[in-house]
Amino acid sequence: MQSHLSADYIYCDTPAALESALPTLRSSPALSFDCEGHNLGRLNGSLSLLTFRTMFPSPDATNTTFIIDALTLPASSLLPIFSLLESDTVLKVVFDGRMDFSCLLHQHAVRLQHVLDLQLVDIASRARRGEGEHAQMARLARVVSWADLAANRGAYRSIHRLAGLRPCAEEHKVAIPPRGAYMDHSAWLQRPLSARELTYAANDVLIISRVYAAFAAAAYLERYPSVLADSMRYISLWADRPPAEGALERYRSHGLLPLHVIDVDTEAEDQERDRDVALRVCGYCERALPQTCFRADVWDRGDVRQCLVCRAVGLFHPRFDAARAGLRWPPRV
Template identity: 40%
Template sequence: MPEAAPAPIQPHEHTFCDTKASVDAALSIIRQYTTLAFDCEGRDLGETGGRLSLISLRTISDDVSSCFSAGHTFLFDTIALKRKYLLGVYAILESSAIKKVVFDGRKDFSSLYHDRGVELRNVIDLQIADIKSRALRGEQNKGRMKRLEVAVDVRQLKRNPHLFVGMHKLNGLKNCAKEHIAFKAASGPRFDHSMWVTRPLPAEYLHHATEDVVLIHQLYIQFLFCGWLFDGYLPSESMRYVSIWKDRRPLENEPFRNHGLLPFGIIDAAQTLGQELQRCAYCERALTKSCFPKNSQSRKCNVCRAVEFPPFWVRRKREAKA
């Protein structure tokens, strides 16, 4: 581990791969690495009716002393490229010998698994590492509850705090980067994700795809520097998290599957082994009884209960999409 904090990675150069020759050239470089930052882009990615547009891979040096230097980003056009030309990319994603560093890989996994028949393996999800780092950074229960205020009904939070025990607010990639590496997102119009299926892709979309995987790389080296990636449970927790929709793709805006709270049974699974399980009728997951209201026959876990009664701004956003 280096003695000084890593410097930010500035370059946003990328190689766009939309031909067999460009894919082969990219793979000849990527195969030299055993750690890659990984992300996908698409329209309604991972959801029913969605479509994968780009697979982004960024090289990260396997040498700990030099992994803080900039890598290179490769963007694979999954719309232009035939499946046979992407088999080498899929093999890397399925490889247990190559570590893929992601940030909230649920939609990536869902899209690849359900649409392409590709099962992502050997993943470290920095969204999970971020949540686990909070206690290591000295955040107490008061701080955890404060984060929840923007995601749940504050009245419920204050009246029934016992229903929110063990519940965590997820950080988005940009907010996480702001919190950990002082990233400042550029202001601009709302990003139109339906444009991911257009060709040629506008330059700002290629920049967005590159920036996302660069931020994942930056967060990875920051977390590595801070020692937050040496948790022995993190790999299994990450795989449990990204494959949470393996049973089926969520519907568009399905509230009990796609929300801003960490689902139960991800980071606390090791402590609940051997306990009796019951299935939540809303998120459709088998959870321990501690995830449900006590002294109640409710078939709704506490996370789904919190999602059902969100703050006003979330309700207004849902109504606008309806």
């Protein structure tokens, strides 16, 4: 569903404009939030815009989008915005906040906190909407090896396909503004920004706000009590280092939800820690994971220990596993 309502916004590219936006931003109980930039969150990437939309719950309230120009504003005037991002009282609502988190942490020493990631709520809503294992596998069929999916169904039961923001909004019948022309992401570093670019940024937080409202109305949020803890686990995927060219990025950037983000039994893991049964590191995505994330035959296998998601990624992209092992792909016959 598409609506021809486009987002309006207040563009803050002077300290005075930002100063006058702060009281409204601080008083909103929740803010939809998104960043734009060139190679955002990646090693040597750059932040361009921080975009927020207020989410006052009253039907009479007017909500406003603020686009904050992180490239033009002096670093000192961004400090109140950074403390809002680190605040544990104002909820930040995002859709796939992983690269925003990485950018803020690695380039600005800001640790994004108190976040609700709607991309996880979308996945959790699938079971609520009556989707069973068959539908879960049907979603996976285009992004994993079909032959392996058919032969080893059990290896995919804990794997979920991620949806992008617009497809998610469409699936949930949320009215969204039309997609603009293709944006070259290096354009985010040029100034002045055109109205088209600012509208693009404003539309993303508008869609996030509408998806949030739809999920709240459908009671998906209240039925997902661990959503904030799961969101933090998810967005901090790149807390150890920012993504850069190489094997690690290939096994962490794909269309599958990483394991050990949702359905985490923290109580059982605390007990296991007490018994000194440690998590073990997947040799591919380099994440520490419990035994349930691996096939039984690889749990004791050190460097070649491969979690179920990395296994699915490697089987779908055999050149990834070949490159990691230093082999030519396709193999010479």
